[in-house]
Amino acid sequence: MQRFALIGAGFIGSVHAANLAANPDVDFALVYEVDPQRAATVAGSFGAAVAHSLDEVFDAGTVDAVFVASSTDTHAEHVRRAADAGIAVLCEKPIDLDLAHAKETAEYAAQRSTRAMVDFNRRFDRDYAELKRIVDSGEIGSVELIQLSSRGPAMPPLEYIAVSGGQMRDQAVHFFDLARWIAGVDPVEVFATGSTMAEPRLADYGDVDTSVVSLRLPGGALVQIDCTRRTGYGYDERIEVLGSKGMAEARRHRNGNVSRYGAGTVTDDGLHPGWFERVKPTYAAALAAFVDALEKGTPITPSLEDGLKAQAIAEAATRSLASGRSEPIKY
Amino acid sequence: MQRFALIGAGFIGSVHAANLAANPDVDFALVYEVDPQRAATVAGSFGAAVAHSLDEVFDAGTVDAVFVASSTDTHAEHVRRAADAGIAVLCEKPIDLDLAHAKETAEYAAQRSTRAMVDFNRRFDRDYAELKRIVDSGEIGSVELIQLSSRGPAMPPLEYIAVSGGQMRDQAVHFFDLARWIAGVDPVEVFATGSTMAEPRLADYGDVDTSVVSLRLPGGALVQIDCTRRTGYGYDERIEVLGSKGMAEARRHRNGNVSRYGAGTVTDDGLHPGWFERVKPTYAAALAAFVDALEKGTPITPSLEDGLKAQAIAEAATRSLASGRSEPIKY
Amino acid sequence: MQRFALIGAGFIGSVHAANLAANPDVDFALVYEVDPQRAATVAGSFGAAVAHSLDEVFDAGTVDAVFVASSTDTHAEHVRRAADAGIAVLCEKPIDLDLAHAKETAEYAAQRSTRAMVDFNRRFDRDYAELKRIVDSGEIGSVELIQLSSRGPAMPPLEYIAVSGGQMRDQAVHFFDLARWIAGVDPVEVFATGSTMAEPRLADYGDVDTSVVSLRLPGGALVQIDCTRRTGYGYDERIEVLGSKGMAEARRHRNGNVSRYGAGTVTDDGLHPGWFERVKPTYAAALAAFVDALEKGTPITPSLEDGLKAQAIAEAATRSLASGRSEPIKY
């Protein structure tokens, strides 16, 4: 049984709270949240207590692990305090929007042998895990081309965009991690090009809403990613992995299995309306894997290092958006 | 908030226990189970207390509703006691394997205006509910033909078969209910024929493992059901509804969305290994609908009357298996 | 090279004419058709000559084979004349609507060792041939349940119905043949029930437009067929074969592969508008198989005997429609 504190009880924090409460190996003890009302509501719903200060979380010696789901600019500080306190930490990505600062934080934690995981939850999607298993088994031979689609249903608010770091760092980064993880190697070069098709005002932020990215892996295998912020048809992500002997595909998810047959067409249930419906089960699965590793003392992945590497790809992709040429990736 | 007792804590009772615990509008208070160890385990896992006698459940006046998930031969007695106590009751099907006794029980409850639901959980499947909505909306015109498949993955143990009432009463009955519910009318005639393809020893019980059933609805629309106990490819159920203007289909469910492309074939994730994986979400949905009706005082369906009607079809189907001819259905 | 005469140049006769012209091993020599204008048109389009009498077809000794595609009531006579003349014959089903007469005709041909095939073209459908291959290979174990759907897009004209012999003899008979062929055994018993859902005036002809049929095979395996005349969503046929170890399915065909993703739904290309678009390639394939057997002197299937057996099932099914009980099938 692992005793947990949760930091941050906004939308995604509440999701983590429910998963902490439902996990049989977790004792969900504390909630810290800057808005005291929200802290009380979430704690009350799931049988946890409210922590009135961060000291209570980190210094009281009452918890084994902390789940960091607060605003991005606070992640690094919480990771450091967990490292100082010898507490395990499961941290929402990114460690810090500034890659250099993120690296320092990860090194700080590493020096203290902190048990830490960055929450790239999509690795725990049932279908993506099966893709990874297929690649690792050699069933499709060696990887030659990976294609990933990341397509959001609707433009996020501009206030969100303003602090997001841009489409590469905020959206594509999940798929940079998936590509690295599935291929089992680190990309060496990236080309990205993008446009503002859905929201022209993004240009004011130096950002794009529609982009395509090409990664080159060691040995020459290629990765292709397309990212859009607003589809008109729901939330859409999918992955294809071509190997030397075959291909494996994690298909789009649908929100149901009903077909309506009419004259000339068959109309099926469509895609999920939002990203959350699509990836919801991955949060509980990621938490369960973290808890399992803590209980068994086994290595934890995705590590903070994994988080840094995905960020490094996003940095190079952001440079390429501006330069119009392939950029080397510096890890 | 509705205060519940659960009677029966076997496999399916434990599923209901988890759903009672997770439902925000339920206060899961008591567990009664003939095996005291099991009672303690289930109560402990979900924060309920153990009831040491049925009197505690029915007479103490501490619960609003009882969930009856004990062995079939005890259902009727529990429904009567709930009726006597003025407690609402959600009862696993059937009320009683003996249709006459089941009818007496339902009448007893009706005379006391008992709030009661029979747990035909498949009505709460997302896809079947969508089928029903499509039919009711008139999108496919008037119903002309309904086709239902009910195919189990593996033969149940013979001890289970011995007390099950046979394939019509035990397995097909769920689909008799779905057919009635989707069509919105009561079948008038049934033909059934069956064989023992998977387990010859079923013949000793006068039972079959592979059967096809035809129902005739008022006005001439037809229903076709195929039932098998052991497929070799997992658990398989599906429904098609042909109307005068189109067709709607609730397709087979798959256990994932990964495709593997090889030379000449594409291999997709297959069906669920068992019935439970397929229908699991319907139990929570059925409970939620019951609780919602209790909270709002709205009518409850499927009612005990619905349970009786499905049983009446099963009785006539069982007669037809023996007679080799269409049998009228007597409600 | 086989020299052919075609008898009958209506819609389906014209289809056969094009296939005869396109087949590299066929010398398409003669067309006989009661309407001389039509005879001239079809012969002209495909480089054949017009035969002005049946004697020219059967007695002149100029052709190796005759393709009988004239009206049903003339089939038996043409088969006899082919038998007398020692000419091979490919005959549209049925040999004769009257089963006794059809039997006499088949015997007549058999006594003369006539090379003959009845044109159950669906056996030559790529997908159905693959189903048959799968069953024969043992991949799905022994056959336990076969399900066939036969659903026409639109009511045929009443004049057609009047001479069709009814839904069992006219429509279901193709699927009786497929069931026999796939299972590799002859059904022993049949139950059928039907209604007039699409066209009430069918009752005047003692016919139905919507029916379900159950066949029992030796050993207890079951077959389920649903037949409708008018779907509202195009032409629909499909087959499932459940075996003791797995299941094989020949899925519905679609008229294209385009999907349109919208909010909440995905709309795919639908079914073929009519039966002809669905089965068109099977006619050329059936002809090719016949020609191949003639060239090589190998056995010809489906034989006239196969035609009789499918008819015998249709007769028993027609009896069952009236009797409301399972009827034995007499071959």
Place this chain on the structure above:
Amino acid sequence: MQRFALIGAGFIGSVHAANLAANPDVDFALVYEVDPQRAATVAGSFGAAVAHSLDEVFDAGTVDAVFVASSTDTHAEHVRRAADAGIAVLCEKPIDLDLAHAKETAEYAAQRSTRAMVDFNRRFDRDYAELKRIVDSGEIGSVELIQLSSRGPAMPPLEYIAVSGGQMRDQAVHFFDLARWIAGVDPVEVFATGSTMAEPRLADYGDVDTSVVSLRLPGGALVQIDCTRRTGYGYDERIEVLGSKGMAEARRHRNGNVSRYGAGTVTDDGLHPGWFERVKPTYAAALAAFVDALEKGTPITPSLEDGLKAQAIAEAATRSLASGRSEPIKY
């Protein structure tokens, strides 16, 4: 009725010969082919005469149109002679591997008002034509992202590669044309990167077998193409078009519709073994469109100009492969 000569009777020339013979509006008169034996065989099979010299084709004044299916290095010369002779010309792509020479040839033909079409046959694929119709209808709003996959089943022989012009000019060019055609605008910029994953010896030819290409359209819409020469799972091409209001997809084609259900997996019929099985119907459709335009005197597309534009994109893509940066496209 249009009287045709065919130049070139290799594999693809034979395909065209069969289509010329089968087209009811074509009088297939002459075959010219450098190998006289092959000329005789193809002419004999389809009722055409052998032309013993090009003068017979171009100068005798006996044909209305010529179908140029000879080796690539002869295309331009044949187009010029058709222009000189006032004969219509349907020319396999490309007009000439050298873009400057191709342009001169197209101008030469334009000055003489030659009726000419370049055989980008994929535009006549039923599904791609439907995609184009959907885009033009505005159903999915304005185009924002197009994704095309072009994946061959097996490495062509190195001798073929040596004269092919490379993956961009030989393989991707079809998809450059499709992208232009579907979007209805000309791309302005291209980035391409590639590797030799399947055949290392391609490096000797400065060629690649695995590549990804990004195109930028006027207004910022993006196009993504992935090209591979050898898949291990058959021939695979597909297109997705994302618009501002929805998405349309031309899905992969399968070689059949049979599914095999086993424990945990469902195995469907796979992709076509080769490109020819996939695109075969497009050749007859392209020819029919050309003949129809000749008969009606309507504009002919894809024009020689269309052929040049696709080539210009291929040139820029080839430059980008070498430069590692986005290249402007010069038409």
